[in-house]
Amino acid sequence: MMKIIYKNNRIEGRKSELPIIELSSSFMKKNIINEGTINVKFGNWLGTFTLKKNEQLTENVIALEKKSLPFDIPAHLPYEMNYKGNTLHIGPIIAFIAVKKTRNLTHKLLEQNKDRFEDYKEIGGLLFVCSGDAIDFSKETIEGYYYNPNATDALTRWKKGTFPFPDSIFKKLTLPMEKERELQKKLENKVFNTNRFSKLDLWRAFSSNNNLRNYLPYTIEYESIGALSRMVQNFETVYVKPVIGLKGIGIFMIKYEEDYFSITNHEKEKKYFKSISEVDLYLTTIIGNERYLIQQGIPTIHKNKHVDFRLYFQKDKYHRWVCQGTLGRVGQEGSVITNLQQIAHLADGLKAIKIVFHESEEEAKRILYETINVCIHLCQALQGKLGHYGDIALDVIIDQHQKPWILEVNNGYGTKSLRALNDMDLLKRLKTTPFQYAKSLAGF
Template sequence: MRKGNLITNSGMQDKDDFIIYLSNKFLQTHNINSDTILLKFGSWSKLFTIIKQNSLPQHTISLPERSIPFSIPSTLDLEVKLKGNTLHLGPVIGFIAKKNKKSLNMRALESYENRFEHYNKIKGLLFICSSDSIDTANQTIQGYYYNPEGKTVNTRWRKGTFPYPDSMFKKIRIPTKLERDLRIKLGNKLFNTNFFNKLQFWEICESTERIKHFVPQTNQYKQKRDLQDMLSMFDRVYLKPIRGKKGEGIYMINKEANFVTITNYLKEKQTFRTLYELETYLEKHIRYEDYILQQGIPTIYKNKHVDFRLYMQKNMDGTWVCQGSVGRVAQEESIVTNLKQIAHMSTGEKAIRIVFQVDSEIAKQIMNNAIIACREVCNVLDQKLGHFGDVAIDLIIDNDYKPWILEVNNLYGVKSLEILKDWETLSVLRSNPFFYAKGLGGF
């Protein structure tokens, strides 16, 4: 991969707009022997006639301005990839961050600046856009590209119209029709594609032999009989909304010798003498089809629930790696570990040492087993639910050190890491998707 600078010249008045000016040194460096070349920038490409112009610097490419239907910033550091007769400049990477262009103001753009702190290693044209700024008819996108030389907000983010990129990362839900079009045009170069609920996740895990043992037994709550069946198998069952609500709407049901208890996410506990009484209570509070029933896994530490979050991302080679982890101990009697109800939080390995009273070496092995499970699950997600590259996985580790995957989030927050002041993990999580996007785009 070699460096290349692209300039457009509005003063050129060639009869043929599709002329590209290259120096002899450029042609020799890249072993270009033909009279024409296919210039590719993002998903846009056009055949150009080569004109030698030795006054150009060795790494510079010059084109008539009108030959390209969008602006290419000449200040950016582009890489050159030659394959056959195609001269590919890039990478061009898009990031869909908002739903509407009005919300993509300078304040919002500046909040994403830390995602581009490693631009000098990624290079190319990196731009942020909203989903409503994507023109599927012309295959162009309006947005703001990141200018690494900008010293102020207004110079750091420059507005422009860009081609469909080499690869695209999205962090929001976008209209189904738009996503379908992007997938058709970009192929597998669009990642974090599908959003799925807890039931869909369990169904693909349960149907895949190599990972089914990593997930608790889960069923959709369709009728009273479903709860009876689960409580006949397990003494503890969780009732969870199919679509995540940050812990809201979760119930824990415990079967005792002569009664049954239910505790909600607010720590409110009620006792019922019979299962029929409990079912009558639930009929007033939930809609069956919106909930799942899940096997409860014992993970109590000093009468407190414990779970873990592992941050999984693909590296530049497309391999899933764990970038960091958090261990979360809930408040006493709380059944959820959201930030409002956490008693203690630390890195994953430290939490394992404390909860299981093991040394660093054993804690590391327990965490490695959890990472292996998460990696297997991530690979299956790619095979069956879409194309992903950046997710957070919530799991439990039982008293036998076995990991149980509870949920996969591809819209996740990083508040826990900010509280822990884990700046190193935060930095990696924010910037790494663009390294993966670069590799995905062929650079």
């Protein structure tokens, strides 16, 4: 780790209009650097400095004129230095976009996110929290609050400042597409997670992929009664869902039972209809102009309860997808969804597999391993199709033949279920690992 010293006065010996940076003779000798001009990189900002040797500086200390930078770089933080191609890169500088509006970036919200920085000693550098509307493309700066690792209380933990465009950005929300694209261009695709996508987008992206399509339920857009009729004829059960869904709201399960159709909604209310035209009329009356999809239903009933699994995947510092943990969710009897409001039972994924399939520990591990392997293949394929991701949760069904089916990819997932299970180790990994990946993206 290295340290920055700011000199309030003009550094002596300047012979040009360029600002001066001073390095120790030992650092310059170690990296084969000669006096002259040098490029200095903070985040995405690059400036040219006159380089001077300072015999009084220790190896891991640099000196800068206070006014040489058009943004805030706190001097008391520990940084790393990389020297390559006459450029001295100082960092990492990482932004976490936590909210859309600055007015929502309250001290309470900052404190709610402090556990994301528990592994600061492994990351170092300047880590700051900001809002989407605080990004200034004209000046290439972002206003926010940086994390102070030396703080002794909540009041001194967060310091406001104006920072350069960072080396990398981790975000948990959707930005306007134009802003997203411009950020990706400026930071050379070092912004993750990119914007959310729907179940329909997922199907369309991978339905032509022979290795993945067999693990995705067949999905089409609900555009006509013909689309609904074809799906009901082809599959024993189908689900009608909002293209952009949230917490299972607006989901309908449709089944053909003997000589009538049954429809169950997310509140467990059940209705019966004699014809598909009656079903279509009923649904379109409720749906209106909203976009909906129709999805193949996968049999997962366990004692009249739906069962699914959530698997958490993140990229580590080596850019490898890692399964951080798994969760089994058993819905309430008669419910068509398994969100937290209608869950009867939560358990670790392995334990849930053993209970549902009545399998031994060894066989349950095999099923889980195969499920994780399929999910990792999808994770690896995401970046080429749907964006840059490093922190996602996959909702998966395992059918009666022990085959996994990937229902959905969530990059804005919550952690209430894990808190209900009191799985604090997994929670910590999920909170902190993205900054290891962000640091690696930053080049450190």
